Amino acid sequence: MSDVRLRFAPSPTGPLHIGGVRTALYNYLFAKKMGGTFILRIEDTDQGRYVEGAEQYIMDALEWLGLEFDESPVKGGAYGPYRQSERKSLYKQYTDQLIANGKAYYAFDSAEELAEMRSRYEAQGVHSPKYDATTRTSMKNSLTLDEAKVKELVEKGDNVVVRLKLNPDEKVVFHDVVRGEVTFNTSQLDDKVLLKADGMPTYHMANIVDDHLMKISHVVRGEEWLSSTAHHVLLYRALGWEDTMPQFAHLPLILNPTGKGKLSKRAGAKFGFPVFPLSWIGATEEDSFEGFKEFGFNPKATLNFLAFLGWNPGTEQEIFNLDQLVESFSLEQIVKAGARFDIDKAKWYNQQYIIASDEKELLTSVKSQLPENHGYSDAFLTGVVELMKERVVLLPEFTTKGSYFFSPDLEYEEKPIRKKWKEPNIQHVKALFQAVEAMNDWTIEALQDTIKGYITSNELSFGNILPFVRIAVAGTMKGPDIFGMMSILGKEEVSQRLQKGLEIFDEIKNKEAS
Ligand code: GLU
Numbered sequence: 348m349s350d351v352r353l354r355f356a357p358s359p360t361g362p363l364h365i366g367g368v369r370t371a372l373y374n375y376l377f378a379k380k381m382g383g384t385f386i387l388r389i390e391d392t393d394q395g396r397y398v399e400g401a402e403q404y405i406m407d408a409l410e411w412l413g414l415e416f417d418e419s420p421v422k423g424g425a426y427g428p429y430r431q432s433e434r435k436s437l438y439k440q441y442t443d444q445l446i447a448n449g450k451a452y453y454a455f456d457s458a459e460e461l462a463e464m465r466s467r468y469e470a471q472g473v474h475s476p477k478y479d480a481t482t483r484t485s486m487k488n489s490l491t492l493d494e495a496k497v498k499e500l501v502e503k504g505d506n507v508v509v510r511l512k513l514n515p516d517e518k519v520v521f522h523d524v525v526r527g528e529v530t531f532n533t534s535q536l537d538d539k540v541l542l543k544a545d546g547m548p549t550y551h552m553a554n555i556v557d558d559h560l561m562k563i564s565h566v567v568r569g570e571e572w573l574s575s576t577a578h579h580v581l582l583y584r585a586l587g588w589e590d591t592m593p594q595f596a597h598l599p600l601i602l603n604p605t606g607k608g609k610l611s612k613r614a615g616a617k618f619g620f621p622v623f624p625l626s627w628i629g630a631t632e633e634d635s636f637e638g639f640k641e642f643g644f645n646p647k648a649t650l651n652f653l654a655f656l657g658w659n660p661g662t663e664q665e666i667f668n669l670d671q672l673v674e675s676f677s678l679e680q681i682v683k684a685g686a687r688f689d690i691d692k693a694k695w696y697n698q699q700y701i702i703a704s705d706e707k708e709l710l711t712s713v714k715s716q717l718p719e720n721h722g723y724s725d726a727f728l729t730g731v732v733e734l735m736k737e738r739v740v741l742l743p744e745f746t747t748k749g750s751y752f753f754s755p756d757l758e759y760e761e762k763p764i765r766k767k768w769k770e771p772n773i774q775h776v777k778a779l780f781q782a783v784e785a786m787n788d789w790t791i792e793a794l795q796d797t798i799k800g801y802i803t804s805n806e807l808s809f810g811n812i813l814p815f816v817r818i819a820v821a822g823t824m825k826g827p828d829i830f831g832m833m834s835i836l837g838k839e840e841v842s843q844r845l846q847k848g849l850e851i852f853d854e855i856k857n858k859e860a861s
Contacts, residue, residue, distance in 0.1 A: 351383025359401035362627035387419035477537035531577035643741030730835035757822030819848025
């Protein structure tokens with residue numbers, strides 16, 4: 348193993364959005380490419396936002412996609428525990444260290460006092476006042492109160508937080524692999540809370556301490572964390588860890604299909620496609636979502652699609668399996684501009700994967716779509732797979748689009764019948780159906796010989812006769828090879844459908860006449 352160590356660090360606040368899955372994927376790809384380690388760390392220090400089942404969901408989703416962790420809460424590892432709530436005792440010593448070194452301070456202000464400060468400064472014309480070098484001088488903290496009072500308040504323990512002490516007007520410059528040099532000034536930043544009143548560290552504190560202790564070499568995460576990075580750099584400095592600070596790479600936003608605005612969890616409901624890897628049943632219907640898996644996306648196609656949302660290999664090749672993605676991936680080829688979430692592209696990938704899929708794998712998928720005691724033979728279902736493979740985009744379509752294989756209750760397309768169910772077509776179709784029902788050899792070739800033979804020897808047009816065969820057998824003019832369909836449906840089933848077809852054709856025609 349190399350020293351390259353990447354962590355995916357989700358907060359279990361709900362189901363993992365597809366953007367989070369992309370973050371996990373890029374972390375995985377880079378770790379594997381460098382012969383490094385891929386780590387799952389659960390950032391659950393915000394008790395108020397903790398959602399039951401979210402951690403399990405994250406693990407299930409990544410398992411479905413085949414992104415395996417080398418170290419995780421379940422798997423363990425040399426740098427555990429991997430859940431921040433189980434590391435609580437670790438963080439305090441570092442905030443204590445920061446206070447002792449004058450890099451952080453205690454603050455005791457209540458919510459009302461904070462609000463009062465903001466309005467006071469706003470009234471003086473300060474735009475969005477923050478807790479910072481200017482405002483902290485008028486607040487209740489260990490920089491303004493005397494030692495005895497501070498001791499008393501810390502012991503009392505009400506409303507005690509620890510804040511990072513930023514120097515005013517200090518430049519913070521760091522290198523981001525995707526964005527290049529990024530510069531902030533401390534005058535834009537506030538004295539972030541590091542340890543909350545409930546004794547839990549904030550995201551910033553826990554994240555930096557853990558990245559350091561877990562020897563994380565690269566932090567690859569969404570763009571929304573870019574502005575926090577300035578604080579993180581300052582924290583590394585304050586803790587004396589700047590030399591081993593990880594490299595940062597902030598990923599571009601994933602945009603709505605319109606190309607405007609960030610892809611939201613509600614976008615799925617609005618546009619009718621999934622934005623979560625797996626379905627999630629939330630407390631309300633609004634908070635419940637259908638997943639890529641349940642929509643019928645293949646996990647490999649999903650990964651391939653996600654890999655290209657913000658990265659490209661710089662060649663024309665679009666189909667990559669996971670190993671190929673690992674081989675081709677580089678942080679330098681991540682793009683800066685937001686990536687538009689194009690569900691049609693996801694479907695295109697899925698179709699390519701279905702076409703390239705092993706028939707056995709598809710057979711398993713089709714079986715899972717049927718009721719337990721479906722009674723269909725493997726030979727029949729394999730026939731369905733062969734005929735439908737190039738026609739389905741999403742896996743459930745084997746049984747939805749291909750419903751004519753599984754039920755004789757067809758929806759009959761009426762237009763061609765209204766147009767063509769007249770003499771002499773009627774007598775020929777009847778004679779042809781009889782000839783088909785009289786066949787002994789029920790192979791594709793024999794069916795072709797009988798049907799095509801009848802049409803050519805009677806000098807008829809295919810367009811006047813074949814539609815009736817199609818519609819009687821499948822209800823629709825669309826669909827796979829009709830001779831193949833007839834062959835796998837079997838003589839008995841087809842004969843029944845032909846008979847029923849004749850009745851239906853009359854009905855449709857009569858309906859029109861009346
Ligand atoms: N817990 C943060 C999240 O939910 C992690 C951000 C980071 O990777 O630093 O995304």
